[in-house]
Amino acid sequence: MGRKPNSSAQTRHLLDAMMRQPRDWQHGYELSKLTGLKSGTLYPLLMRLGDQGLLESCWQQPERVGRPPRHAYRLTSTGLEFARSVSEPEPRRVRRKLARATS
Amino acid sequence: MRTSIPRKLATSMARYAAGLLPQPRAEWGEAMRNEVDHIASDFKAMTWAIGCVVAAFFERNADRSQTFAKIVKRPSAFLPLAMSLVALAVVLFTLAIFGVPHDKDEGAAAHIWQLLMAGQLPLLVFFAVKWLPRAPKETLCVIALQMAAVLAAMAPVYFLHL
Numbered sequence: 001m002g003r004k005p006n007s008s009a010q011t012r013h014l015l016d017a018m019m020r021q022p023r024d025w026q027h028g029y030e031l032s033k034l035t036g037l038k039s040g041t042l043y044p045l046l047m048r049l050g051d052q053g054l055l056e057s058c059w060q061q062p063e064r065v066g067r068p069p070r071h072a073y074r075l076t077s078t079g080l081e082f083a084r085s086v087s088e089p090e091p092r093r094v095r096r097k098l099a100r101a102t103s
Numbered sequence: 104m105r106t107s108i109p110r111k112l113a114t115s116m117a118r119y120a121a122g123l124l125p126q127p128r129a130e131w132g133e134a135m136r137n138e139v140d141h142i143a144s145d146f147k148a149m150t151w152a153i154g155c156v157v158a159a160f161f162e163r164n165a166d167r168s169q170t171f172a173k174i175v176k177r178p179s180a181f182l183p184l185a186m187s188l189v190a191l192a193v194v195l196f197t198l199a200i201f202g203v204p205h206d207k208d209e210g211a212a213a214h215i216w217q218l219l220m221a222g223q224l225p226l227l228v229f230f231a232v233k234w235l236p237r238a239p240k241e242t243l244c245v246i247a248l249q250m251a252a253v254l255a256a257m258a259p260v261y262f263l264h265l
Contacts, residue, residue, distance in 0.1 A: 027138065027141070028134065028135070028138045029138055029141060029142055029151065032151070038150075038151075038154040039135070039138075039151045039152075039153075039154030039155050039157075039158060040153070040154035040155070040156075040157035040158045040161075041154070041158075042154075042158075043131065043134075043135060043154075043155065043158040043159075043162075044158050044161060044162060046131075047128065047131055047162065057130075057134075062141070067140050067141060068136075068137040068140055069137060070134075070137055070138065070141060071130075071131075071133070071134030071137065071138070
């Protein structure tokens with residue numbers, strides 16, 4: 001059986017970081033600093049989440065003149081719901097799996 | 104103001120990464136490229152850009168793999184492959200049961216082999232004509248697989264003079 005989508009530690013870490021300020025738009029570099037994920041890991045995750053409708057993006061005008069516009073991201077309502085569901089503490093998730101397996 | 108070498112490298116790599124991405128991901132390429140200009144440290148901008156190249160490279164390959172998987176599932180792609188493999192199995196099974204035949208008469212196995220090999224020719228042509236213009240690289244990979252299967256099926260016949 002294949003791995004459940006969005007179940008990797010990096011994805012959960014990213015979702016956790018984005019969930020902290022759910023209404024704020026965040027940029028790639030800031031997200032990288034928040035999560036410690038390198039751009040090589042971060043962008044594929046953002047793309048997947050965007051494809052699944054869990055993430056929305058927009059272009060923002062730069063604060064300093066002469067800089068290019070910036071791509072910003074935040075979780076959609078579905079994404080937020082999903083982030084909450086996967087950010088449960090590990091023991092609780094394990095307990096639930098065990099309960100399901102034994103029932 | 105002079106631009107440092109790491110900054111120049113970062114800009115070039117980010118531009119390269121953006122170019123690597125497939126067309127549907129063009130917006131993400133622009134996002135990666137623009138983000139580099141918002142990183143104050145030249146060195147950090149360079150490491151960021153290296154990551155972008157890695158991400159774009161894997162993304163491009165993932166896109167190609169998806170196209171390849173989509174094409175190879177088409178009957179005109181997998182049927183010739185399957186027919187060659189069945190033909191090979193027929194030859195190997197016959198050899199295993201009866202050994203190398205010395206008489207000139209063609210048996211049922213030989214006829215099945217010939218039908219399987221000849222029957223796949225129209226499928227191969229149809230597949231190439233239909234898919235080569237749409238996705239040339241991925242189609243060529245499938246054709247290479249089909250050719251390998253054909254050669255594998257023909258090898259025992261050729262080498263054992265069956």
